[in-house]
Amino acid sequence: xxxxxxSLYIQLFDSEIxxxxxxxxxxxxxxxxxxxxxxHHGIYRDIPLELKGTIGNYSLGFKVNEVLVDGEEVPVKxxxxxxxxxxxxxxxxxxxxxxxxxxxxxxxxxxxxxxxxYFDEWNELxxxxxxxxWEDRIDSSHCTVLFPVPIQLSDEDIKIxxxxxxxxxxxxxxxxxxxxxxxxxxxxxxxxxxxxxIRFPKRYLTEPSLSKKFPLKLKSYxxxxxxxxxxxxxxxxxxxxxxxEGKDLPTGTITVKYNPPNDLTAAEVGTILDQRVDPVDIxxxxxxxxxxxxxxxxxxxTNKFLFLKKKDFRIKILKDMxxxxxxxxREFLRGLxxxxxxxxxxxxxxxxxxxYVKDITEELYKSVKKKKYFYGNPDKVRKKYTGFGAVALFxxxxxxxxAFGLFTGTGAxxxxxxxxxxLVTLCFGPAMPKRTYKGREVLTDILGFKEFLxxxxxxxxxxxxxxxxxxxxxxxxxxxxxxxxxxxxxHFKGLQIEPPNWYxxxxxxxxxxxxxxxxxxxxxxxxxxxxxxxxxxxxxxxFSxxxxxxFSxxxxxxxxxxxW
Numbered sequence: 001x002x003x004x005x006x007s008l009y010i011q012l013f014d015s016e017i018x019x020x021x022x023x024x025x026x027x028x029x030x031x032x033x034x035x036x037x038x039x040h041h042g043i044y045r046d047i048p049l050e051l052k053g054t055i056g057n058y059s060l061g062f063k064v065n066e067v068l069v070d071g072e073e074v075p076v077k078x079x080x081x082x083x084x085x086x087x088x089x090x091x092x093x094x095x096x097x098x099x100x101x102x103x104x105x106x107x108x109x110x111x112x113x114x115x116x117x118y119f120d121e122w123n124e125l126x127x128x129x130x131x132x133x134w135e136d137r138i139d140s141s142h143c144t145v146l147f148p149v150p151i152q153l154s155d156e157d158i159k160i161x162x163x164x165x166x167x168x169x170x171x172x173x174x175x176x177x178x179x180x181x182x183x184x185x186x187x188x189x190x191x192x193x194x195x196x197x198i199r200f201p202k203r204y205l206t207e208p209s210l211s212k213k214f215p216l217k218l219k220s221y222x223x224x225x226x227x228x229x230x231x232x233x234x235x236x237x238x239x240x241x242x243x244x245e246g247k248d249l250p251t252g253t254i255t256v257k258y259n260p261p262n263d264l265t266a267a268e269v270g271t272i273l274d275q276r277v278d279p280v281d282i283x284x285x286x287x288x289x290x291x292x293x294x295x296x297x298x299x300x301x302t303n304k305f306l307f308l309k310k311k312d313f314r315i316k317i318l319k320d321m322x323x324x325x326x327x328x329x330r331e332f333l334r335g336l337x338x339x340x341x342x343x344x345x346x347x348x349x350x351x352x353x354x355x356y357v358k359d360i361t362e363e364l365y366k367s368v369k370k371k372k373y374f375y376g377n378p379d380k381v382r383k384k385y386t387g388f389g390a391v392a393l394f395x396x397x398x399x400x401x402x403a404f405g406l407f408t409g410t411g412a413x414x415x416x417x418x419x420x421x422x423l424v425t426l427c428f429g430p431a432m433p434k435r436t437y438k439g440r441e442v443l444t445d446i447l448g449f450k451e452f453l454x455x456x457x458x459x460x461x462x463x464x465x466x467x468x469x470x471x472x473x474x475x476x477x478x479x480x481x482x483x484x485x486x487x488x489x490x491h492f493k494g495l496q497i498e499p500p501n502w503y504x505x506x507x508x509x510x511x512x513x514x515x516x517x518x519x520x521x522x523x524x525x526x527x528x529x530x531x532x533x534x535x536x537x538x539x540x541x542x543f544s545x546x547x548x549x550x551f552s553x554x555x556x557x558x559x560x561x562x563x564w
Contacts, residue, residue: 007038013141023116042094061113068107123200132165132193150178159197230417246432257448270481287477290502328363378433385429392422469498
């Protein structure tokens with residue numbers, strides 16, 4: 001590496017910058033290179049294609065017109081490189097199958113559309129002449145800036161910076177007349193460069209038209225546009241789809257219903273109500289099975305906590321499931337028998353029965369879809385949107401830092417826009433399942449029945465009790481699934497109710513009992529079974545500007561190079 005470093009140096013970096021009236025530039029660089037030994041094919045020249053704007057990098061509109069070596073055309077490999085400060089054009093000049101030595105002159109001619117800057121009080125050319133990223137020593141540099149029309153400038157309008165990147169050291173080694181500015185520097189070591197900053201009166205230069213600037217400056221806004229447009233477009237598309245495929249028909253007028261919908265289990269009623277299977281829907285199946293005669297529930301007391309008594313519930317399986325029953329009922333009973341046998345305590349199911357909840361849940365979703373209450377399986381519809389949304393959200397968040405490093409603001413804006421689009425999709429997911437007309441009709445009945453469970457008058461309830469002493473238990477599973485057990489039980493305070501043959505309290509009390517006693521026991525049984533259906537801790541998985549200042553290396557242009 002030392003040999004290579006010492007075996008090549010630049011005798012002269014001569015640059016001519018022609019400033020045009022529209023602020024564009026025509027630049028000719030003559031780089032005299034001395035290959036004093038070593039093994040080289042030529043040089044490479046890195047030229048920045050972008051300049052940092054107020055929002056992001058924007059393209060300056062570079063075009064390479066000609067590359068010569070000693071006045072003759074030679075092979076040139078063009079490629080773009082991405083560095084932290086933006087995009088560069090790399091010109092690799094020379095033939096890979098040929099080595100060179102001695103002194104050679106490299107001529108590079110290129111043009112720049114957005115060369116000048118325009119401020120409220122002046123126009124400005126702020127241009128990095130040599131660049132601060134050369135690997136090799138530059139013995140001398142010289143630059144001529146040609147003005148578009150003759151103009152009288154003062155020394156206060158001229159700044160020439162020389163030094164390491166960021167240095168504000170200036171030099172007075174220049175010559176100025178009404179047609180041009182010329183200046184030179186001594187030795188520039190690797191990392192050193194020269195920059196010219198010329199201030200012109202306002203309207204000396206004609207600002208490029210919007211048609212010229214817009215395509216080039218658009219890139220600086222692409223990142224911001226992506227952040228705004230991608231989620232906005234996603235919202236519009238999903239909103240249209242929701243209107244077409246997800247928005248439910250209006251429920252219409254709700255009238256009180258004194259009985260639950262026919263041919264629907266409590267769990268199905270709860271699923272249709274909020275379009276999802278909740279733990280209370282699963283718990284309600286226990287009471288539906290008891291009401292259908294497949295099991296009994298007995299309140300008992302145990303001494304599991306030393307001398308303190310604790311309430312538990314004994315479940316007895318009374319018969320096998322009829323194949324005509326709903327599949328979610330059959331799956332529930334199968335889980336009870338597999339884990340508990342013919343007779344067991346609810347506490348014995350803790351940490352075990354939850355393994356069957358997934359199958360029961362799937363059967364419930366299939367049931368409401370099969371019965372044509374929904375256009376599609378609500379769970380699958382939600383998962384389609386939430387799954388895509390989660391991938392877009394977390395994938396975009398993960399990719400944004402890498403995109404910023406590789407593609408600067410534009411790429412980061414796109415990935416951030418993707419992440420926000422994922423968030424929008426996640427928000428739409430729960431609203432995308434749609435009830436059919438039949439589903440809308442039964443939802444009206446469900447809401448009417450829920451109204452009855454929560455607001456029934458005392459006098460009406462007394463009359464209903466006279467006709468059906470077990471009405472509390474007949475509607476209990478629905479009250480559980482609809483989440484109104486407390487309201488339903490509250491109506492029975494001070495009343496006597498008849499327990500069904502499938503439910504017995506501690507001590508084997510028979511006949512009518514005060515509602516306060518039995519509703520307390522029912523509440524305990526619901527809580528006990530809810531705990532039994534929950535997974536143990538740790539077992540579940542989830543997817544949870546201006547023109548002031550200035551420095552060496554500032555402005556457009558510059559870059560660097562070296563031998564290869």
